[in-house]
Amino acid sequence: MSNPQQLRYSKEHEWLSAADEDGVSTIGITEFAANALGDVVYVQLPDVGSTVSAGETCGELESTKSVSDLYAPVSGEVTEINEDVVNDPALVNSAPFEGGWLFKVKVTGEPEDLLSADDYTAFAEN
Amino acid sequence: MTDAPPAPRRTALDARHRALGATMTDFAGWDMPLRYGSERDEHTAVRTRAGLFDLSHMGEISLTGPQAGQALDHALVGHLSALAVGRARYTMICDDEGGILDDLIVYRLGDEQFLVVANAANAQVVLDALTERAGGFEASVRDDRDAYALIAVQGPEAQGILGSLTDADLAGLKYYAGLPGTVAGVPAMIARTGYTGEDGFELFLAPDDAERVWEALTEAGAPAGLVPCGLSCRDTLRLEAGMPLYGHELSTDITPFDAGLGRVVKFDKPGDFVGREALEAASRRADSVTPRTLVGLVAEGRRVPRAGYAVLAADGSRIGQVTSGAPSPTLGRPIAMAYVDARYAKPGTEGVTVDIRGAQEPYEVVALPFYRRER
Numbered sequence: 001m002s003n004p005q006q007l008r009y010s011k012e013h014e015w016l017s018a019a020d021e022d023g024v025s026t027i028g029i030t031e032f033a034a035n036a037l038g039d040v041v042y043v044q045l046p047d048v049g050s051t052v053s054a055g056e057t058c059g060e061l062e063s064t065k066s067v068s069d070l071y072a073p074v075s076g077e078v079t080e081i082n083e084d085v086v087n088d089p090a091l092v093n094s095a096p097f098e099g100g101w102l103f104k105v106k107v108t109g110e111p112e113d114l115l116s117a118d119d120y121t122a123f124a125e126n
Numbered sequence: 127m128t129d130a131p132p133a134p135r136r137t138a139l140d141a142r143h144r145a146l147g148a149t150m151t152d153f154a155g156w157d158m159p160l161r162y163g164s165e166r167d168e169h170t171a172v173r174t175r176a177g178l179f180d181l182s183h184m185g186e187i188s189l190t191g192p193q194a195g196q197a198l199d200h201a202l203v204g205h206l207s208a209l210a211v212g213r214a215r216y217t218m219i220c221d222d223e224g225g226i227l228d229d230l231i232v233y234r235l236g237d238e239q240f241l242v243v244a245n246a247a248n249a250q251v252v253l254d255a256l257t258e259r260a261g262g263f264e265a266s267v268r269d270d271r272d273a274y275a276l277i278a279v280q281g282p283e284a285q286g287i288l289g290s291l292t293d294a295d296l297a298g299l300k301y302y303a304g305l306p307g308t309v310a311g312v313p314a315m316i317a318r319t320g321y322t323g324e325d326g327f328e329l330f331l332a333p334d335d336a337e338r339v340w341e342a343l344t345e346a347g348a349p350a351g352l353v354p355c356g357l358s359c360r361d362t363l364r365l366e367a368g369m370p371l372y373g374h375e376l377s378t379d380i381t382p383f384d385a386g387l388g389r390v391v392k393f394d395k396p397g398d399f400v401g402r403e404a405l406e407a408a409s410r411r412a413d414s415v416t417p418r419t420l421v422g423l424v425a426e427g428r429r430v431p432r433a434g435y436a437v438l439a440a441d442g443s444r445i446g447q448v449t450s451g452a453p454s455p456t457l458g459r460p461i462a463m464a465y466v467d468a469r470y471a472k473p474g475t476e477g478v479t480v481d482i483r484g485a486q487e488p489y490e491v492v493a494l495p496f497y498r499r500e501r
Contacts, residue, residue, distance in 0.1 A: 065160075067432070
């Protein structure tokens with residue numbers, strides 16, 4: 001399992017892309033998290049226009065065996081959600097770093113403990 | 127001294143599961159495969175092709191002797207002395223108050239030889255109860271938990287796959303029957319039983335032979351699309367088939383009658399049996415009032431009900447509780463089994479919801495099972 005180098009990671013197993021020219025980052029869950037959940041069957045995402053706070057829950061992911069909270073890795077305003085993943089939650093399992101992205105945020109604040117790919121890999125494997 | 131729980135037990139196929147990349151889980155003190163890849167794909171394989179399961183955590187207990195059948199008649203709620211050699215029966219063991227200690231499958235391997243298969247979590251309780259209850263009979267009870275590995279091959283292709291590895295007359299083997307035979311060159315008790323709602327077989331064999339039989343089935347089943355399957359899909363398969371799971375639909379707090387399974391209690395068998403008096407009262411109670419009934423629920427939305435969630439009537443009052451719930455791969459929607467007030471148990475009852483973490487999600491009441499295979 002390899003975690004893309006260009007992303008940063010939270011200890012809640014979310015990934016965060018570098019902000020684009022408008023300051024917007026894309027957020028998803030890692031392949032490690034998707035594997036741990038098993039087949040994702042339902043995702044509840046924050047509303048577009050709502051504000052999320054780093055480290056706080058902003059949605060949920062349901063798999064065959066369990067329901068898990070979705071945490072915001074950064075603070076900001078939600079600018080877009082991935083309707084494809086709402087309609088086909090299996091994308092979270094099949095392409096967690098690509099087509100299975102969850103939502104986009106115009107970042108207003110980020111915690112200091114976001115991890116690099118290498119640090120996250122070490123964290124997840126322990 | 128330490129308070130740490132004992133390390134989970136590993137089956138004879140443990141190395142195989144790890145080589146296959148299984149996600150493992152602690153289940154009743156055993157380290158068992160939860161899934162190998164996608165649990166939904168495993169589920170679908172069993173419904174449409176075939177799946178291979180390691181069920182070696184199940185607890186085998188042997189009863190032998192001239193009065194082994196009578197001892198079981200006394201110890202269990204079923205009439206096992208009437209079971210024909212080579213047949214199997216679904217039954218239960220109850221306490222003096224009629225509460226369910228476990229649900230069991232009993233195989234009659236010979237005139238004086240029975241094999242009782244208990245749930246892993248209850249095997250010690252069942253072993254202790256059988257040992258005590260067989261005390262007055264010419265029968266001996268033997269703990270055979272370590273004597274058997276249990277491999278199941280389930281699904282519409284199961285007979286063809288297993289048939290290529292055995293000379294046993296599988297076509298002549300009825301549902302809930304078992305016979306001694308040879309599979310892939312090793313001795314096995316071949317039973318046409320399962321917990322998936324599909325046709326299939328369970329193979330009781332020596333742990334040392336388990337790898338060989340697993341490998342042979344994997345190879346023989348590959349062209350037919352057989353895949354290894356974990357306990358996660360076993361749970362969704364049994365739930366779709368409306369089969370109860372101990373600890374969810376069944377417990378010591380309820381009698382077989384409360385679970386809608388009063389038919390397993392055989393009052394007309396000879397001799398007394400443990401729990402008779404309490405069960406007769408429970409039977410009369412069930413005839414006059416049915417305080418709650420096990421029903422199926424199918425979601426209109428996509429949020430999944432979990433065990434313990436409240437079931438509500440249209441006016442928001444609590445009418446029952448979910449015992450098992452999961453997304454159903456076959457129906458494509460979440461399903462649940464729940465005990466509800468009998469007034470709301472009729473299929474199609476309007477306005478029933480499940481409280482899913484504070485939100486009332488609409489559910490349709492349906493008759494069980496959710497899924498029945500075509501024969």
